[in-house]
Amino acid sequence: MLSEQSAATVRATLPAVGAAIGEITERFYARLFASHPVLLRDLFNRGNQASGAQKQALAGSITAFATHLLEHPDTRPDAMLGRIAHKHASLGVAPEQYQVVHEHLFGAIAEVLGETVTPEVAAAWTEVYWLMANALVAIEKRLYEESGTRDRRPWEVVERVEETADVVTFRLRPADGGPVRDVRAGQYVSVQVVLADGARQIRQYSLSGGPSESVRQFSVKRVTGGAAAPDGEVSNHLHAHVRVGDVLELSEPYGDLVLDADAGTPLLLASAGIGVTPMIAMLADLAAAGHQGAVTVVHGDRSPTDHALRADHETYAGKLADASVHFFYERDAEQGTRTGLVDLAGITVPAGTRAYLCGPLPFMRAVRAQLVERGVAPADIHYEVFGPDLWLAQG
Template sequence: MLSDQARQVVAATLSAVTDNIRAIADRFYQRLFAAHPELIDGLFNRGNQATGAQQQAIAGAVVAFARAQVESPEHPPERLLTRIGHKHASLGVEPGMYGIVHDNLMAAIADVLGDAVTPQVAAAWDEVYWLLAHALINIERGLYSGHGLTPRTVWRTWEVARRIPETDDVVTFVVRRVDDRLVRRSLPGQYVTALMPMPDGVRQPRQYSLSRADDGRHRQFSVKRIRGEGGPDGEVSTLMCQDLRVGDRVTLSAPYGDVVLDDSGRPVVFASAGIGVTPMAGMLSHLVTAESGLRVMVLHADVDEESFPLRGQVVADIAKLPGATLHVWYERGADSELAVDDVFAGLMDISQVQLPDDALYYLCGPLPFMRDVRGALIERGVAPSDIQYEVFGPDLWQADVED
């Protein structure tokens, strides 16, 4: 918790920092990579750096945390911290990184705000930073310990056992362990980070949801090839979809992720769009493996049926779950050859289906899709705490704080 003096200073300067946070974040990364160019190898997503997504993520996190400290210090933003902690653990972030980030971030604030950063202002924001850093270090320490790992042993080599084309742009990979060490099974909804060597020798991390329950020897994840609209294609997704073959080796992290299925007995509703179906498919697979009796409703939106990734697996798993239903929306028309309960034309509209009472909701897909569905659910009286979401890319940090 911030000291009273620091809280007053942060409250007085929050708007100035917020207004300039993107410039601060840009300057921070310039400084960071100039001083530590080695960090781009294996830790930072240079695709997100190029588009500015990484800068948006850190800017949103710092501002959201600082605002929470000022406006509701008695209620720390636990979901925000947990989500970041899981992301960091999947990347093998070490505690020593926080000192490096601190030095370059504080220098960037001074560069951008100039004389406005008095010693008192610097001390107050220094306090904010270390509150955030220590909270994350403690969370990450627990996550590593829970797997019996350290930041340097979070990685493991797997071999591609199967390669399954799902759509024109999505490939599912089934990998198997290559040693006799036990595999700690993932929780339903979690992801792994793939650490891929690029042609220039730089390793690039990308996170992929596990799309089927583990069996102790195999893991399954699905990759969508990112095709640039007016810009470059995704370098990692293109390499994996084009070049990763059966028999190749791939480095994956232990599974992490805070969006995990609650199977305590309440009905569950999965709402996804496009490749956002992957964590939902993983949760469904876990429910099938557990022979669950939960009431399950699956809502999925896509361009058309041929674009629906993992549709065969999803339909097969739904058929194994008593009372489970599948409702789909296709932008190109209400045509389906799948065993679905409803098919609608256009974008997802949850008013077109009868949602179960007292349900828990899990969302995944593009940010506009999740904002729309989340907003519609809240308007219908669903508590924000009953809505979880997984984000592929920049996060909805403020939604976590407001919850």
């Protein structure tokens, strides 16, 4: 995929670019938003910009893509590209925006690396960029064609359910009364809201309900900031202001963490905290389909009262032919549940298990490591990260 000359140049300069990639992405976003402030106001997540999470994710994806081109020249990292493309499609990213990114990214590279960016170096990294960008454009084009639109659609809130002190579920129907596209269990939608300062911020939320021909359901955890990040703008707005009868702008469903299993495939659905949401949709789908294979349900939370959608978790698992349920709570564990963090010791993991994980990154790393130790093939372990994917950025 990468020309021989460019491959040699990228290999020689990757250490320098990798060492400076944090500063490069910092300069990139500063240049981009200075030139196009509307992108920060109405497209990019301002919270992730403030915390630095988006910069980490961008840095990780660039270096991971370049490394893959060098180590596996006859293939491309389709899993990584697909994950990014689904997120872009949910935001409505357009092909022409990649040229804007190229302009400011390479301007940032030149600023940071200075004279080391010779014409040969610039040409080689330009080739890397467009290989990645054109692959994303192609995937996003296919996704838009499958969904039938790149635009968001108005949906009316028909029910609001307070699940816990920090989690609320919204159920919505199309405001125009039109048909609803089929959803694959595990997918998410982008939700756009208008904030007090006029910004039209967008966030992704996993669909948390069972199969429905007319309703979308998603559940939102109120994000409380700290030293490293501000409070969640959109989650707090939804909690404080959105009620039955209000209208929200939703994208079509996207996401690559989708349930894909034959009727007899053994599955493990592991979640923590608000990562429970796609797992509820998967369990609902499995129950509706009459799945016959073993299903191992694992969830970790702070306490039983913090466990959002617990009744759905138990109800859908109870409808399956062969399900085992394992709940872990850091405090106030009840009879039949366990105290502490999720630990697969003592939990049967059948041969041929396909695993789906969603929750904080340390949780997913720990569960994945345990699954690999138990003989689950890495290719059969799938995960979803809420927000920027920092798995790559953190190695």
